Amino acid sequence: MRILHLAEEEFGGWLSVPTMNYVAELLNIQPIEVYEVATFYTMFNIEKPGNVVLEVCRTGPCMLVGSDNIIEYIEKKLDIKVGGTSADGMFTLKTAECLGACGYGPMLQCGKHYHEHLTPEKVDSLLDTLRKEHSTSSN
Amino acid sequence: MGRKLLLEHADVPGIETYEVYRKHGGYRSVEKALKTMSPQNVVEEVQASGLRGRGGAGFPTGMKWSFLAKPEGVPRYLLCNADESEPGTFKDRYLMEKIPHLLVEGMITSSYALGCNQSYIYIRGEYMWVLEIVEKAIAEAYANGFLGKNILGSGYDLDLAIAPGGGAYICGEETALIESLEGKRGNPRIKPPFPAVKGLWGCPTVVNNVETIAAVVPIVNEGGAEYAKIGIGKSTGTKLISACGNLVKPGVYEIDLGLSVEEFIYSDEWCGGIANGKKIKACVPGGSSVPILPANLITKNAEGTDRLMTYESLAEGGFASGSMLGSGGFIVFDEDQCIVRNTWNFARFYSHESCGQCSPCREGTGWMEKVLHRLENGKGNMRDIDLLAEINKKIEGNTICPLGDAAAWPVAAAIRHFRDEFEWHVTHPQEAQTRNFGIASHHMPLV
Numbered sequence: 001m002r003i004l005h006l007a008e009e010e011f012g013g014w015l016s017v018p019t020m021n022y023v024a025e026l027l028n029i030q031p032i033e034v035y036e037v038a039t040f041y042t043m044f045n046i047e048k049p050g051n052v053v054l055e056v057c058r059t060g061p062c063m064l065v066g067s068d069n070i071i072e073y074i075e076k077k078l079d080i081k082v083g084g085t086s087a088d089g090m091f092t093l094k095t096a097e098c099l100g101a102c103g104y105g106p107m108l109q110c111g112k113h114y115h116e117h118l119t120p121e122k123v124d125s126l127l128d129t130l131r132k133e134h135s136t137s138s139n
Numbered sequence: 140m141g142r143k144l145l146l147e148h149a150d151v152p153g154i155e156t157y158e159v160y161r162k163h164g165g166y167r168s169v170e171k172a173l174k175t176m177s178p179q180n181v182v183e184e185v186q187a188s189g190l191r192g193r194g195g196a197g198f199p200t201g202m203k204w205s206f207l208a209k210p211e212g213v214p215r216y217l218l219c220n221a222d223e224s225e226p227g228t229f230k231d232r233y234l235m236e237k238i239p240h241l242l243v244e245g246m247i248t249s250s251y252a253l254g255c256n257q258s259y260i261y262i263r264g265e266y267m268w269v270l271e272i273v274e275k276a277i278a279e280a281y282a283n284g285f286l287g288k289n290i291l292g293s294g295y296d297l298d299l300a301i302a303p304g305g306g307a308y309i310c311g312e313e314t315a316l317i318e319s320l321e322g323k324r325g326n327p328r329i330k331p332p333f334p335a336v337k338g339l340w341g342c343p344t345v346v347n348n349v350e351t352i353a354a355v356v357p358i359v360n361e362g363g364a365e366y367a368k369i370g371i372g373k374s375t376g377t378k379l380i381s382a383c384g385n386l387v388k389p390g391v392y393e394i395d396l397g398l399s400v401e402e403f404i405y406s407d408e409w410c411g412g413i414a415n416g417k418k419i420k421a422c423v424p425g426g427s428s429v430p431i432l433p434a435n436l437i438t439k440n441a442e443g444t445d446r447l448m449t450y451e452s453l454a455e456g457g458f459a460s461g462s463m464l465g466s467g468g469f470i471v472f473d474e475d476q477c478i479v480r481n482t483w484n485f486a487r488f489y490s491h492e493s494c495g496q497c498s499p500c501r502e503g504t505g506w507m508e509k510v511l512h513r514l515e516n517g518k519g520n521m522r523d524i525d526l527l528a529e530i531n532k533k534i535e536g537n538t539i540c541p542l543g544d545a546a547a548w549p550v551a552a553a554i555r556h557f558r559d560e561f562e563w564h565v566t567h568p569q570e571a572q573t574r575n576f577g578i579a580s581h582h583m584p585l586v
Binding site (some may be wrong): 001002004005036037040041042043044058059060061063064065096097098099100101102103104105109112113114 | 223224225226227228229231232263264265266267268271302303304305306307308319322323324325381382383384385389390391427468470472476480481484485488491492494
């Protein structure tokens with residue numbers, strides 16, 4: 001599992017079939033054994049996402065404090081639906097089940113970081129920062 | 140002010156480093172256990188403390204430890220369950236983030252008690268930054284001779300490693316956790332054999348929650364009898380409660396078991412009451428899988444006696460009018476929240492997280508979600524409400540692991556206590572639809 005996390009980090013943020021085959025080869029196991037693990041756990045991306053993946057928590061406690069509004073706001077702003085990637089390939093929006101930040105919602109996860117107590121203003125500034133960071137790093 | 144055994148030093152600056160933690164009495168329990176106690180002594184102290192598993196089930200920890208099989212020449216493993224994913228629960232994250240050495244210390248002392256030479260902490264994959272914090276703490280423990288070969292010259296060896304999860308709620312179930320740690324899909328195993336006999340790689344294994352392991356530290360330091368003095372009856376010691384929902388002050392609190400629910404919700408020392416001056420409508424006291432309580436049954440039980448924060452008191456009245464302490468994920472709903480909508484939300488969660496191994500759970504959670512979605516959107520009929528109850532009965536008790544029960548209980552309780560609200564959704568389809576926003580209205584169009 002740790003190897004899959006590493007592989008995902010190394011190979012552009014997702015697990016393609018060749019990547020999974022490579023992992024199987026390294027571990028000396030059948031490729032199918034890697035596929036079944038990779039598809040079971042929601043954290044592994046088996047389709048290529050945008051540069052930045054935003055995962056908004058949609059479960060009960062966050063919903064009570066308005067996660068739906070945040071999801072809707074991001075959708076409008078980036079002109080995408082949940083599961084989609086923005087036209088410039090920058091952002092992918094996903095929803096996640098409980099991320100263990102129930103007391104600090106609404107919240108979203110981006111990479112290894114949590115962003116909590118979200119408001120539309122905070123989302124704006126977060127998206128701006130992320131856009132800047134990722135356009136400079138890819139140049 | 141409540142007493143704090145676990146979080147006493149949580150706010151000391153730099154407590155996440157070895158030096159500061161040590162200065163505040165850290166690793167005393169390891170010294171005491173390794174130098175002056177036999178492993179059996181430690182187990183006896185934990186038994187005397189009456190400590191119960193803090194992950195949700197509330198099984199006595201000392202008894203769990205005593206079940207561990209000890210065949211000659213076979214390694215034993217202690218696994219720490221840090222896969223906290225129960226909606227409403229975020230206490231373990233808080234503990235590991237703030238005071239990671241407490242968990243490491245607890246792991247060393249507990250591993251010594253159980254005679255394990257290799258232990259693992261299984262952290263949910265989403266907590267990647269927490270994992271890095273704990274990893275650093277482990278490295279410091281190695282550097283200072285509390286882990287590795289011949290700890291403190293006692294001849295006891297222990298290696299401690301971290302394994303990350305991959306985002307699956309089911310891996311909080313102990314046998315699923317073991318499967319996952321072995322690098323497989325997190326499908327729970329059929330019990331028996333229990334992990335105490337055949338667990339990780341077929342060897343005897345104990346799986347404990349983060350908070351349980353942390354609680355071993357004060358138990359060894361102060362003695363089990365001293366720990367047992369806190370609390371009421373069979374609910375001894377302190378408990379971390381993660382309060383969330385419509386509260387003035389959501390957050391993680393360490394309480395003495397036996398505090399009254401009323402005080403916990405309304406006192407300024409704890410949650411400070413309901414946010415925005417609203418009234419309480421309902422409460423889920425132990426994480427999303429336990430039955431929901433309506434306003435009149437939260438602070439008092441059906442007989443009118445005060446409800447306390449203990450395993451027993453919250454369960455008074457059984458499923459008819461009680462609930463459970465569970466994992467301590469305390470979710471509060473204000474008067475404006477829609478119970479049907481919330482029940483649907485939780486049903487969607489369980490449907491998403493079902494591992495797919497047992498048909499009653501795999502199919503049943505999906506059906507419940509669809510029926511609830513229909514009701515919530517004003518497209519349901521009266522029969523749907525009874526249909527839900529029926530699906531419930533078919534899931535409950537018919538699955539390998541408790542996820543099926545966990546999915547069924549909240550729905551059953553919501554219908555039991557808020558049937559009128561479900562009926563309102565049927566009789567007022569137009570209003571039910573217009574009250575919707577966000578996910579329900581456009582991500583999942585009704586087909």
